[in-house]
Amino acid sequence: MKEHTVTITDNKTGQQIELPVKHATHGPSAVDIGRLFRETGYFTFDPGFLSTASCQSSLTYLDGEKGELLYRGYPIEQLAEKSSFIEVAYLMLYGELPDQQQLIAFNDVIIRHSMLNVTMNDFFRGFYHNAHPMAIMVGAVGSLSAFYHDSTDISNARHREIAAHRMIAKMPTIAAACYKHSIGEPQVYPDNSLSYAGNLLRMMFSVPCEQFEINPIAEKALDLIFILHIDHEQNASTSTVRLAGSSGANPFVCIASGIAALWGPAHGGANEAVLTMLNEIGDVKNIPKFLERAKDKNDPFRLMGFGHRVYKNYDPRAKIIRQMCHSVLGKLCHTNDPTLELAQQLEEIALNDEYFIERKLYPNVDFYSGLIYKAIGIPTNMFTVMFAIARTVGWVAQWMEMIADDNQRIGRPRQLYIGPARRDYIEIYKRK
Numbered sequence: 001m002k003e004h005t006v007t008i009t010d011n012k013t014g015q016q017i018e019l020p021v022k023h024a025t026h027g028p029s030a031v032d033i034g035r036l037f038r039e040t041g042y043f044t045f046d047p048g049f050l051s052t053a054s055c056q057s058s059l060t061y062l063d064g065e066k067g068e069l070l071y072r073g074y075p076i077e078q079l080a081e082k083s084s085f086i087e088v089a090y091l092m093l094y095g096e097l098p099d100q101q102q103l104i105a106f107n108d109v110i111i112r113h114s115m116l117n118v119t120m121n122d123f124f125r126g127f128y129h130n131a132h133p134m135a136i137m138v139g140a141v142g143s144l145s146a147f148y149h150d151s152t153d154i155s156n157a158r159h160r161e162i163a164a165h166r167m168i169a170k171m172p173t174i175a176a177a178c179y180k181h182s183i184g185e186p187q188v189y190p191d192n193s194l195s196y197a198g199n200l201l202r203m204m205f206s207v208p209c210e211q212f213e214i215n216p217i218a219e220k221a222l223d224l225i226f227i228l229h230i231d232h233e234q235n236a237s238t239s240t241v242r243l244a245g246s247s248g249a250n251p252f253v254c255i256a257s258g259i260a261a262l263w264g265p266a267h268g269g270a271n272e273a274v275l276t277m278l279n280e281i282g283d284v285k286n287i288p289k290f291l292e293r294a295k296d297k298n299d300p301f302r303l304m305g306f307g308h309r310v311y312k313n314y315d316p317r318a319k320i321i322r323q324m325c326h327s328v329l330g331k332l333c334h335t336n337d338p339t340l341e342l343a344q345q346l347e348e349i350a351l352n353d354e355y356f357i358e359r360k361l362y363p364n365v366d367f368y369s370g371l372i373y374k375a376i377g378i379p380t381n382m383f384t385v386m387f388a389i390a391r392t393v394g395w396v397a398q399w400m401e402m403i404a405d406d407n408q409r410i411g412r413p414r415q416l417y418i419g420p421a422r423r424d425y426i427e428i429y430k431r432k
Helices: 036-040 076-082 085-094 100-112 120-125 133-146 157-183 196-205 216-228 236-246 251-262 270-281 284-295 316-332 338-351 354-358 365-376 380-404
Strands: 005-009 016-022 060-063 068-071
Touching: 016 036, 068 076, 068 085, 068 316, 076 216, 076 316, 085 100, 085 157, 085 196, 085 216, 085 380, 100 157, 120 133, 120 157, 133 157, 133 251, 133 380, 157 196, 157 251, 157 380, 196 216, 216 316, 216 365, 216 380, 236 251, 236 380, 251 380, 270 284, 270 338, 270 365, 270 380, 284 338, 316 338, 316 365, 338 354, 338 365, 365 380
Parallel strands: none
Antiparallel strands: 005 016, 060 068
16 A cells, blocks of 8 residues: 655746655544755644644543543443543553453552651652742652662663552552641651542541541542543643653652642643633622623633633543532531532533633533542642642653653754844943
8 A cells, every 4th residue: 555645846846746645543543744954955843733743642542622531442421330540540551451360469668668768758848838838849750760770770661560550559549648747737648548538538638636427429529530631632731741751760750750840720721720710710700791892802811611611512531520529518518618609609600601611611621620639628729739649650651651752852842933043242342
């Protein structure tokens, strides 16, 4: 079969070049421009890489027009309904769903790696008491490379696997330690008898002097949110992990770089921004006024948690989490929380407003996940930390895939230089 190519013509010189096309399982094919500069002297210009495939991957596929999200080919709806976070984590790392024995063995491995080296306690104490938990997490995760030298040889497949297990296992422990430090309570060690989400809840909310019972509704909701947040193609933080990893950096600092990118309000901080917006609206009676502001192009106010940069239809994760959100709010919020009541009213009004319907500005996963976190009792400054716990699975899976790729090379984006043309140095006494 003849290779599929596209022909590029320089209208100025008439020079032509045929470039091969790489075909995808789903979605658009990609023109391989690797020879373009060498043969024509041209770069491509694509700010934000919105039309550029930076890698090939078999992990995640999303279709923004259809509102579809697949993990290793499995629809997110099926995984959310039938699977667990640990099972999906296995799927992402190894490519197939585990059988019963594989799942038990994988869960046992994660459990065994959940503790932190005790000397890390001093590391947490070194942070100021009101430091943002994400700032602590970036430092703590990066520091793991100083503790685990036995799994930083990236050329060794077994080392890569051990590092992946450690990262997934230790993230809840690190997250809980960040939270405990911020409120001045002692760290709580993990309990190997509990589920991944249940263990996190216990480490965050229990204290040594009292018995603690895990709320099964909160546990189930957290597990679901983690599944929905595992991976999302080549987003900013995932691309950052891959770019850092392309240099040969150890996996712990690569994940730390992803956490730093995730911290941005345009990325992982979106669900925190939802709560900030709700606080700005303040009262149900103010909703119409703020909706009008959201429709005004000249007003800087934006309705956070509605619409999505990629999904031009309903965010498939939002469809799944909406039902869980209403269940959590109905069963956990025994007292009237004005913020949660405001959110439910805003959701109902926006879903029936023609302006938002026509533009498909539906509530997204950030809108609902923020409400669930608040209902569970997780403070706003921990929202992005929770996101990082789940996304670590996607980051390590992407990192492992990249390292094992024979075509992998160090990332080196090019630029379109628009600064001054070459000029000579002028002695200071001659300058005007």
